[in-house]
Amino acid sequence: MSNEEALRQYDIKKFRTPDGYTSDIAVFTIVSKQLAEYKPPLMQLKLMLIKRSKLNAEGQLNIEAEKWALPGGFVQENESALEAAGRELEEETGVKGIHIKHFGVYDQPGRDPRGWIISNAHYAIVPEQYLSTRQANDDAAEVELFSLEDISRIELAFDHKQIIQDAIKQITGDLLQTTVAKNFLPKYFTYSELQALLLTVTDDPAIASDQSFARKIKSLPFIKPVIGQKTQRTSKIPTQLYEFIEMDIVKPIYTARY
């Protein structure tokens, strides 16, 4: 096979190569406040950031120290950036099997003062309870959840402000145009729980109106009622539970109503 021959002739050092390849993760969670028994929750979309410590693991001064940053780290040779994100998220929060999705690459020359470093950016959806047992890793001194409004007011490391802006836009779109919402919700959920979730990213009146949304949910092809399953966690009256059906939805803008 001549491919092997070609490979022997190939000089891997011919090109200037990047100084690093990192995986960064925008970790989103819904902070859900149960104001009282038998009430639907109040939800808020939050983003987890870490505060970079002053010194790194070797006791040297850290780059972009004491600024807030996305969790992440260098991708290793034997893994993909997505796998690295999963690994780092596990190190950071102790949780496995989280929904993680790539949404962008950041490779603008000069974005990282350490050199030519390419960041592969993901967002992750972590249920709130998993973040209670947070633990800081080597480079991370503090961990905190920020509301989306607060983030615009804090100083962020590298180009993470831009990455976060893009992540917010991406998850907003995905929540409304795909079925990722299911990763924020328990397997079985009520219409008011899904509604509260969607209202964290939209004020569409068709979603905001209780009656409209209660009717609408019954006609959505990707959501089905769980027959015989009701709950009282959002109201005194036992409420129908629903679940997502796995499917891709493409709703053309050309056939929608406005």
Place this chain on the structure above:
Amino acid sequence: MSNEEALRQYDIKKFRTPDGYTSDIAVFTIVSKQLAEYKPPLMQLKLMLIKRSKLNAEGQLNIEAEKWALPGGFVQENESALEAAGRELEEETGVKGIHIKHFGVYDQPGRDPRGWIISNAHYAIVPEQYLSTRQANDDAAEVELFSLEDISRIELAFDHKQIIQDAIKQITGDLLQTTVAKNFLPKYFTYSELQALLLTVTDDPAIASDQSFARKIKSLPFIKPVIGQKTQRTSKIPTQLYEFIEMDIVKPIYTARY
């Protein structure tokens, strides 16, 4: 500033770094056949591929030689992958100012036999007439347009089959859910031209029916008629021309009808 001090202590060679960072481009074009005068066009979505030559520029055997592949190449240190894509597209086709969009990263270990090489994948939309003056670059012996069905039957280099599958899915979704369609069309277009374009990726009856679509286009908030502008290129009767209005559309699946 202590960041500078940290930078002096930082050893860029501490980590195993990638062996290369490439930018690959799925170049889509619409082949538009005017069957006769005064008729709407027949359109087909095609993808441009290059056949990798047997020998590279230095006369050595080429990797994955004589297989079809996406155009692309190594990203240089002073540019982003998007810029590299624009540069390579210009080298390949001679056209500037093309619509190029990132849609994925391919970094699975072992995807490239030459080493740890990360591919940043884009799709580009090139009007057909620009591809008439194609020119092969160093590594590319032949250039050809393939219909989406044909592609599944040819042998492709590296993991380009996967990349192409993803590109097709992405552009299909974008055509139906964003206003990228405008990059395939002249600035002013008739309803039947837009319709022909959309029918290359969907068979939605609301788009396929002439009368429905002719009515629908007038109510779309992102398309407006160009007043006083008509053309006879698609019919004997002078036909209203339309243009896209710049805007983002997010149509929630939760408020659509099914």
Place this chain on the structure above:
DNA sequence: GGAATAGTGTCTTTTAGACAATATAGA
């Protein structure tokens, strides 16, 4: 009974989709 959320009945308005009809202009 009061309060709060879930869910239905019903009416109006809007839209989609089907079908037919009309308009235009070159051949």
Place this chain on the structure above:
DNA sequence: TCTATATTGTCTAAAAGACACTATTCC
């Protein structure tokens, strides 16, 4: 006149949106 595409008229069915009302359960 014929033909093909564009465009409008009109009807029907479906859906959206608004509003009022009922249902359930705990207090």
